[in-house]
Amino acid sequence: MKLHERTAHDLLDLLKDGQTTPAEIHRSVLGQINEHDDKVHAYLRVNPAESADYSGTQPIPIAIKDNMCMEDLETTCASQILKGFRSPYDATVIRKLKESGAVLIGNTNMDEFAFGSSTENSSSGVTRNPWGLDRVPGGSSGGSAAAVAANEAIWAIGSDTGGSIRQPAAFCGVVGLKPTYGRVSRYGLIAFASSLDQIGPFTKDVTDSALLLNIIAGHDPLDSTSADVPVPDYTRALVNDVKGLKIGMPREYFVDGMDPEVKAAIEQVKTVLQDKGATFVDVSLPHTEYAVATYYIVGTAEASSNLARFDGVQYGQRRRPAETRKNPLVDMYEETRDAGFGPETKRRIILGTYSLSSGYYDAYYLRALKVRTLIKNDLEKAFEQVDAIITPTSPTTAFKIGERSADPLAMYLSDIFTIPANLSGMPAVSMPCGFSGEGLPIGLQIVTKAFDEEMLFRVAYTYEQNTDWHTKRVEL
């Protein structure tokens, strides 16, 4: 196996034994990018090799979603409005990565401001799925998922508001983890929906997911919503044993519209885990059908408020109309935002503003917050009976580029299985569990109680160690 195809834990072993060097690993990854990224377009920007520092303890090349601030480097959220913006500071995850010795390869493509499920809403072109170049990589962290799948990064960082790590991980056949809300600091993450956003790792296997979470997790005084609870060593949770565990498969997730190949793959997962001693329990999450509607009110309301800061006053781009319409300042705001935001961003800001506006607040926003309680209660009740819940990550495999881009609602519905973990704050992982007849990856989602990533890793690791999906590498 070539260096860029290996996992981080494998490379760390090679480094320890003196069988390779950090520079050699970095060169191997950059070589893969040079050779294949014109096809995949996972990256928006790649940092020059000369700027790399190889002196740290874990000098593993990592790709970063373009919504995390990195000191003196451009961060744009794949939006025109932030073109040229160079952050004066590092996000906390970036600081922690630098302290671990990580080699920052570059910034990956995404749906503008993380608004999307296909990475087609980027203002810098689409990213292609390495497993089928006519397919989307999923989104919004599509560039990070595609970079790892294409072996153009050893591992990567993304953010997940309604499934933006897990759904692209499923589509690209890699492991994507959304930690518990509050587990990882959001300081320096350009906010989409502050009560839902969480940063997490994309990796080639479950061991790497635990290693990368070890680096980025922890309380941060700079993020008052980060949780002040102890962080265990997650590699200790990598136990190949599920004997005696109770696992639920919610019956509401296995109804109409599901791809039969996805359904069959999840049934197979059940068999593998049963063989390893897990017991399956029927659980019900009765409010599942309301999750998408709830999310698109809560998420857009928070986004409309968070994105108010992009107005041409301080940083990014500024536009002014040729003729005065209202007054010079308001004209600047309105023209900057019209020119700088893409269609999906405008749609979400306007939807969010609508649901918060006078006369609609109680009917939409407040009602959605109440339904959020019902969805959270469903999950909490289920976890009184089971240790983990398994579901498909997405009802389908990767769809074709352009297939859903004209219909925002159809695109929103592709997040149905991932949204409840964001609304409730619970941790969830997507990992490969098979391939369709067309050779496209299928994703398994595992969800556990808040702050129980250890249980998540235990179930995920057991499944992985008894299957070989994680050893597959794409031919580009």
Next chain:
Amino acid sequence: MSIITDHDVRYVAALARIHLKEEEVGQLQNDLEKIIGYINKLKELDVSAVEPTSHALSLENVFRPDEVKPSLAHDKALAIAIEQRDGAFKVPKVIE
């Protein structure tokens, strides 16, 4: 009957400080009509006795000690300015 009128779209866009081109108004009206139509599904539920959840983690009043700590240097913060003058961010004239 349409739920969202073109007047609604223009009104909300003005609240959101987005100037919309004519062709964008019709498209957004159409999209929002479909999305809000779907979201009205939430009205099927009786939520009269349910408390709202605004945050997954129930935290309140997170305080830190009131200590002076190093912060971003003035010139570093100003370096991101689109326009600057005399050490300040420069914006269009607001008051005539």
